[in-house]
Amino acid sequence: MCPARGEGRSEYARVVNVGMPWWQIVLDAFILLVLMMLAYGVALVIRRRVLSRNGGTFEVSYRLVGGESTGGWALGLGRYTDEQLEWFRIFSLAPWPKKSWPRRQLTFASRRTPDAPEQVTLYADHVVVTCQLPTETVELAMSPSSLMGLQSWLESGPPRPPVAM
Numbered sequence: 001m002c003p004a005r006g007e008g009r010s011e012y013a014r015v016v017n018v019g020m021p022w023w024q025i026v027l028d029a030f031i032l033l034v035l036m037m038l039a040y041g042v043a044l045v046i047r048r049r050v051l052s053r054n055g056g057t058f059e060v061s062y063r064l065v066g067g068e069s070t071g072g073w074a075l076g077l078g079r080y081t082d083e084q085l086e087w088f089r090i091f092s093l094a095p096w097p098k099k100s101w102p103r104r105q106l107t108f109a110s111r112r113t114p115d116a117p118e119q120v121t122l123y124a125d126h127v128v129v130t131c132q133l134p135t136e137t138v139e140l141a142m143s144p145s146s147l148m149g150l151q152s153w154l155e156s157g158p159p160r161p162p163v164a165m
Contacts, residue, residue, distance in 0.1 A: 061142070076088055078140075106131050106138075111128065128140070
């Protein structure tokens with residue numbers, strides 16, 4: 001007499017052979033990965049639309065590590081508000097800014113063309129802008145037209161308190 005089907009096999013063998021073939025599992029995982037990437041891309045587009053719905057947004061890179069001309073740049077989106085300049089990481093889904101600088105304390109210091117190593121990281125037509133705050137120096141990279149907008153925004157702000165000498 002032959003053993004009944006499944007008799008004599010281990011419990012593990014019965015569980016493994018009951019499920020889908022391995023290629024279906026791989027295909028399902030791939031489809032899930034593609035759907036997740038698509039959802040992330042759609043969420044980035046929606047976030048950018050929401051951030052720029054009131055205008056005053058522009059592409060700007062921010063130097064995360066000061067003083068080095070070889071790296072530390074992060075791509076982002078800048079937004080003007082009445083009282084501050086806000087910087088959002090370009091590939092983040094966070095609705096709040098990663099950095100912000102108060103308008104009254106931010107002053108334009110200089111502009112320069114990117115060094116050779118920086119040209120690889122930054123957009124082709126961007127210039128590097130140095131701004132001063134009382135406690136730190138901020139380096140941003142933006143297009144020349146965005147730089148004109150930044151300078152206009154800084155100059156059109158409310159008067160600054162007098163500096164004590």
